Amino acid sequence: MNHRVVITGIGIYSCLGENLEEVSKSLYAGKSGIVFDQVRKDFGFRSALTGMVQEPDxxxxxxxxxxxxxxxxxxYAYMSTKEAMEMARLDIDFLETTETGIIFGNDSTAASVVEAxxxxxxxxxxxxxxxxxxFQNMNSTVNMNLSTIFKLKGINFTLSAACASGSHSIGMxxxxxRQGLQERVICGGAQEINIAAMCSFDGLGTFSVNETDPTKASRPFDRDRDGLVPSGGAATVILESYEAAVKRGATILAEVIGYGFSSNGDHISNPSMDGQVRSLNMALKQADIKVGEVDYINAHATSTPVGDxxxxKAIGEVFGGKVPVSSTKSMTGHECWMAGASEVVYSMLMMQQSFIAPNINFExxxxxxxxxxxxxKxxxxxxDCFLSNSFGFGGTxxxxxIRKV
Structure with missing residues (x-):
């Protein structure tokens, strides 16, 4: 039996704001969360730019x-999950007596390892x-902590897939x-934002060095882009079967109707249009919709020359040139392991409030x-229906x- 899969809660903790309300305002205003970080410059980073995310108390x-x-x-993941669970009206007493799973995307715990x-x-x-x-050092740190804090009894594992981790967590x-193995799964992505996590990435020379105006540095699709800007935080999406959501009287925000995936099977860091096209077509086939039914695409575009x-090319080949496209990374920078989850949350906010956030710095x-x-702009x-792309190192x-219900 194929069960319908719906979204009943979302939460966010990012450089655009520490909750859904703040983030929504930033998205609509086209407000960048990128700053110059003197700590990185003093440490020897080639680029001192980052999306700044404060640690909560x-x-x-x-x-x-x-x-x-x-x-x-x-x-970070605790904060986004707390908000998502409050929206979904899920409390610990309910979670302790039901089978609720957690699949979170995370691909590094560098700072805690270095500190130890x-x-x-x-x-x-x-x-x-x-x-x-x-428990801080293990890559499964998010799942280990949240599953015990929230008394979760269902599926419990961390998904590690580079910059597609958050998206694949929702897909899984x-x-x-859909297969009836779980009624409810807390999904999302988390990304640490510290020098230990980003120094080797900086060493690749893929970060923007446009430090004159940090808010102008992330320029997805723009001819003058010179690299990405790292960022982080966490995002959470509560998935439930339609039947389970209706049974407990939950508010249904939207429905996940398609999940596509592929592996490039080629270069470890260079993108592949063929792999991206296969992922797009698989999602469309599974959703059983035509390309004209997609109202908006939140692109993966990180502001790198080759990747964008x-x-x-892939979007053009599958969709042509009509569907509206923007990359929220123009405002957030590249949120890496959390990006696939956060961009679903950003797009959900746009869907709820009927606007498309701008691809700023596209001149x-x-x-x-x-x-x-x-x-x-x-x-x-x-x-009514949006598509979100996520592509990661290793060709994933x-x-x-996702569609309105």
Whole structure:
């Protein structure tokens, strides 16, 4: 039996704001969350630009024991999940007596590993590292912490797929529910934002060095783009079967109708138009809709010369040049492991409020971006169906299609 899969809650903690209301206002205003970080420059980074995400104080919400095993990815994910669960009207008493799963996208816990290693080298005694370090260091840190805090009883694993992690987590939650294996899954993505997590990425030379005006640095699809800007935070999407949501009287926000995926099977970092096209076509086939039924595409476009051109070609080949396209990474920078989840949340906010957030800093198209319909300024438009792309290192591709109910 194929169950319908619906969204009943969303939450966000990002450089655009620490909750849905703040983020929605930033999206509509085309407000950038990119800043210059002197700490990175002093450390020797080639680029000191980043989407800045403050660490929240969890003391009002969690005990010291609960906080002990949490570092940035888990801390951010707690905030976004708390908001999503409040929207979905899910409380711990209900979760403790039902089978609710969690699949979160996360692909690094670099800072906590470095801190534990540094402490051991300083003290020459591993027992002084602290009992919480192991739970901070593991890549499954988000799932380990949230599943125990919220008393979750269902499927529980971390999905690691580079910059498509957050998107694939929603896709896997969708498959679990569609197949009847779970009634409800908390999905999302988390991304630490610190120098330990980003120094090797900076060393590749793929970050923008346009430090004169940080808000102008991330320029997806623009001819003058010179690289991406790293960012982070967390985003959460609550998925449920339609039957389970109706049974408990939940408000249904939208329905996941398509999930496409592919592997390029080629270069470890260079994109592949062929792989992207296969992911797009698979999502459309599974959703059983025509290309003209998609009202908006939130592009993966990270502001790299090769990556943006490849995606523009793929969108053009599958959709032609009419469907509105924008990359919210123009405002957020590249949120890496969380991006696939956060961009679903951003698009959900646009759907709810009938507007398309702008692809800011898009001033001069290149040969490929000139062929698709990139929205450079906020546009009032009803959105009944949107598509979100996520592509990652290693050639992993994910496409989600979500429709109003």
């Amino acid at each position: 969890l003391k009002p919400f969690l005990s010291r024991r609960q906080r002990l095993g949490m570092h940035q990815p888990a801390i 290693h540094d402490k051991a080298r300083e003290k020459f005694d591993t027992t002084l590292i602290g009992s919480g370090a192991i 939650g969708y498959i679990m529910i 051109s490849s995606e523009a 001069n198209p290149d040969d490929e971006s000139a062929k698709i319909n990139i929205i450079a 906020t546009k009032e438009q009803k959105i 591709n994910s496409t989600l299609i």
